[in-house]
Amino acid sequence: MASLALKNLFHDKIRLTVTLVGIVFSVVLSSIQLGLFVGFQRATSDILYFSNADLWIASKNVTHAEDGVPFSERKLYQALASPRVERIEKQIFQFTTWKKPDGADTGVLLVGFDLAGGMGAPWNITEGRIEDLNQPDAVMIEELYKDKLGVSRIGETVEIRGHRAKVVGFTRGIRSFTTSPPVFTSFKNAQNFFGLREDQTLFLVVKAKPGVDPESLKSELQSLMTDVDVYTRAEWTSKQRNYWMFGTGAGITVLIAAFLGLLVGVVVVAQTIYSATVDHIREYGTLKAMGASNFYLYRVIVTQAFLSGLIGYAVGMSVALLVSRISLEGTTAIILPKELVVGLFFLTILMCVGASVVSINKVTRIDPAMVFKG
Amino acid sequence: MPDRERIMKSIEVKNLVKTYGAAETAVHALKGVDLDVFEGELQLLVGASGSGKTTLVSIMGGILSATSGSCRIRGAETIGLGQKQLQKIRLDNIGFIFQGFNLFPALTARENVEVALDLKGFRGAEMRRRAGALLERVGLGAKLDAYPADLSGGQKQRVAIARALAGEPRIILADEPTAALDSFSGKLIMDLLQELAREKNRAVVVVTHDNRIFDYADRIVRIDDGRISERIMPEKGMAHHHGMMHTTFEPAAAV
Numbered sequence: 247m248a249s250l251a252l253k254n255l256f257h258d259k260i261r262l263t264v265t266l267v268g269i270v271f272s273v274v275l276s277s278i279q280l281g282l283f284v285g286f287q288r289a290t291s292d293i294l295y296f297s298n299a300d301l302w303i304a305s306k307n308v309t310h311a312e313d314g315v316p317f318s319e320r321k322l323y324q325a326l327a328s329p330r331v332e333r334i335e336k337q338i339f340q341f342t343t344w345k346k347p348d349g350a351d352t353g354v355l356l357v358g359f360d361l362a363g364g365m366g367a368p369w370n371i372t373e374g375r376i377e378d379l380n381q382p383d384a385v386m387i388e389e390l391y392k393d394k395l396g397v398s399r400i401g402e403t404v405e406i407r408g409h410r411a412k413v414v415g416f417t418r419g420i421r422s423f424t425t426s427p428p429v430f431t432s433f434k435n436a437q438n439f440f441g442l443r444e445d446q447t448l449f450l451v452v453k454a455k456p457g458v459d460p461e462s463l464k465s466e467l468q469s470l471m472t473d474v475d476v477y478t479r480a481e482w483t484s485k486q487r488n489y490w491m492f493g494t495g496a497g498i499t500v501l502i503a504a505f506l507g508l509l510v511g512v513v514v515v516a517q518t519i520y521s522a523t524v525d526h527i528r529e530y531g532t533l534k535a536m537g538a539s540n541f542y543l544y545r546v547i548v549t550q551a552f553l554s555g556l557i558g559y560a561v562g563m564s565v566a567l568l569v570s571r572i573s574l575e576g577t578t579a580i581i582l583p584k585e586l587v588v589g590l591f592f593l594t595i596l597m598c599v600g601a602s603v604v605s606i607n608k609v610t611r612i613d614p615a616m617v618f619k620g
Numbered sequence: 621m622p623d624r625e626r627i628m629k630s631i632e633v634k635n636l637v638k639t640y641g642a643a644e645t646a647v648h649a650l651k652g653v654d655l656d657v658f659e660g661e662l663q664l665l666v667g668a669s670g671s672g673k674t675t676l677v678s679i680m681g682g683i684l685s686a687t688s689g690s691c692r693i694r695g696a697e698t699i700g701l702g703q704k705q706l707q708k709i710r711l712d713n714i715g716f717i718f719q720g721f722n723l724f725p726a727l728t729a730r731e732n733v734e735v736a737l738d739l740k741g742f743r744g745a746e747m748r749r750r751a752g753a754l755l756e757r758v759g760l761g762a763k764l765d766a767y768p769a770d771l772s773g774g775q776k777q778r779v780a781i782a783r784a785l786a787g788e789p790r791i792i793l794a795d796e797p798t799a800a801l802d803s804f805s806g807k808l809i810m811d812l813l814q815e816l817a818r819e820k821n822r823a824v825v826v827v828t829h830d831n832r833i834f835d836y837a838d839r840i841v842r843i844d845d846g847r848i849s850e851r852i853m854p855e856k857g858m859a860h861h862h863g864m865m866h867t868t869f870e871p872a873a874a875v
């Protein structure tokens with residue numbers, strides 16, 4: 247039975263090629279779109295996710311992390327009243343403008359963090375040292391955006407919101423979802439760039455004592471303070487992701503493309519398997535006359551669909567993984583986590599087997615008496 | 621001795637009626653056919669185009685439902701059975717041979733036979749051995765790995781016979797097996813079918829237009845517009861027959 251399925255599948259090379267191209271296309275398209283989705287999602291929230299903070303305190307009713315409104319640092323002392331708090335630091339996270347050495351303006355995302363504590367600090371520093379950010383006006387940028395920011399080496403100076411700034415280091419792989427690259431600096435420097443009052447901050451980030459449940463600490467802090475909202479890391483990152491991915495519609499677009507990719511796959515596979523079934527209808531009728539059960543014929547068809555899916559997936563996923571690897575060199579990362587790779591495998595197989603249902607329906611209706619017809 | 625008669629009858633058709641379609645468009649393909657096919661007998665079914673030959677063998681082979689009447693395959697009534705039961709009866713009792721061979725083009729001669737053996741539950745080395753032996757039996761021992769496209773019509777039909785013989789069915793039904801063949805190949809095929817009837821004591825029914833092969837028949841049944849019009853027992857065919865056969869049916873006579 248398996249050999250019949252296999253041989254029939256490989257007998258018609260052209261049809262097999264069409265089927266496989268369809269599946270490969272579908273796998274590549276949907277995995278790259280989903281990889282983009284994951285990449286975008288990470289880009290929106292990596293800085294938050296890797297900040298090592300347990301809780302965020304923000305002004306009331308922000309819609310996303312770049313939406314903070316200044317509030318008094320007195321809140322910091324109010325929060326410190328809780329004995330379960332290990333540490334609290336001030337943080338700035340906001341869009342602003344950057345004037346390149348050549349005078350052109352571009353948008354950036356300025357991240358000002360507490361150098362002593364380090365929550366929200368850049369990771370993967372490839373050039374320079376984090377302590378260098380202690381210098382007034384010092385900033386660190388992501389090397390993927392060197393061109394965009396008009397900077398090629400350490401020591402170059404630019405302007406941020408009209409203030410002089412000096413590049414003291416580079417990071418590697420900290421992407422931005424928007425067109426504004428991340429720029430890291432000390433909280434103090436950021437305060438200056440924004441002209442924020444000495445006693446004001448945009449956010450407070452909280453590290454809980456070991457063993458303290460962030461959820462319960464959140465409730466406690468919330469009850470200690472008014473005019474601010476407290477978020478856990480999960481809440482804060484998902485607020486950020488949801489805003490950028492769904493609030494702006496950007497994520498929906500890639501998800502729709504991924505879905506369309508799968509749909510194309512289903513249609514192509516269903517179509518080629520169906521036409522293969524129709525072409526072999528006489529053979530299926532002969533099998534039926536010979537005493538094969540419908541179930542036996544289903545197995546032949548499903549095996550063919552399964553094998554097509556297997557080969558198509560292997561080729562398609564190899565291409566997608568290659569593209570994903572190449573993409574990590576650029577500003578738009580296509581990230582294919584293990585779950586996605588495995589999930590798409592099952593989805594592809596399901597799609598191919600599902601697509602063969604139309605054909606199964608066809609062989610069920612074959613009248614074995616057709617075998618004697620000319 | 622009704623029991624003995626029952627056993628000897630491989631196929632017993634009584635008052636079989638088949639009407640295709642309904643009302644104005646109804647085609648009365650069979651209008652009450654009585655027919656017996658005995659073990660060890662090669663029976664030819666002849667008649668004009670559209671007389672109902674294919675319809676009759678299709679019902680006898682359990683691949684077409686009848687409108688009314690009775691058809692017993694080795695004693696078991698098949699009219700009114702469901703798809704599942706008919707499938708089992710075909711699997712256990714019947715080998716089909718077709719005018720167009722109906723081989724699987726993607727499979728070699730051996731693999732074509734193996735598909736049938738697989739259906740009958742043979743696997744692995746035993747399946748391979750049997751496929752080889754069956755092809756040997758039809759004189760294609762040297763063509764085991766040839767694809768249908770590389771075989772002549774006669775060779776293809778012999779592969780089809782080997783396939784029909786998988787699992788040693790007691791009944792072989794062939795619709796125009798020689799129509800697509802030259803007379804030499806046709807003779808070869810009929811030799812094989814005759815041998816199956818004689819030596820293996822199978823019931824073999826061959827639908828044909830081909831008067832070149834009438835000599836092979838133990839009995840020729842003529843069908844005319846859905847009715848049996850003539851039953852001929854050629855002398856030659858009779859001479860080969862074992863004694864018991866003679867006692868069980870009427871001397872050749874028109875009905």
Ligand SMILES: Nc1ncnc2c1ncn2[C@@H]1O[C@H](COP(=O)(O)OP(=O)(O)OP(=O)(O)O)[C@@H](O)[C@H]1O
Pocket residue numbers: 640641647648649667668669670671672673674675676
């Ligand atoms: N599926 C069908 N639907 C409707 N009418 C049919 C069908 N199959 C056969 N018939 C009709 O039934 C009659 C008998 O057909 P059948 O195929 O049994 O004849 P036949 O003797 O095998 O003819 P031939 O020698 O041309 O093969 C014909 O009139 C044919 O048109």
Ligand SMILES: [Mg+2]
Pocket residue numbers: 673674675795
């Ligand atoms: Mg016919």
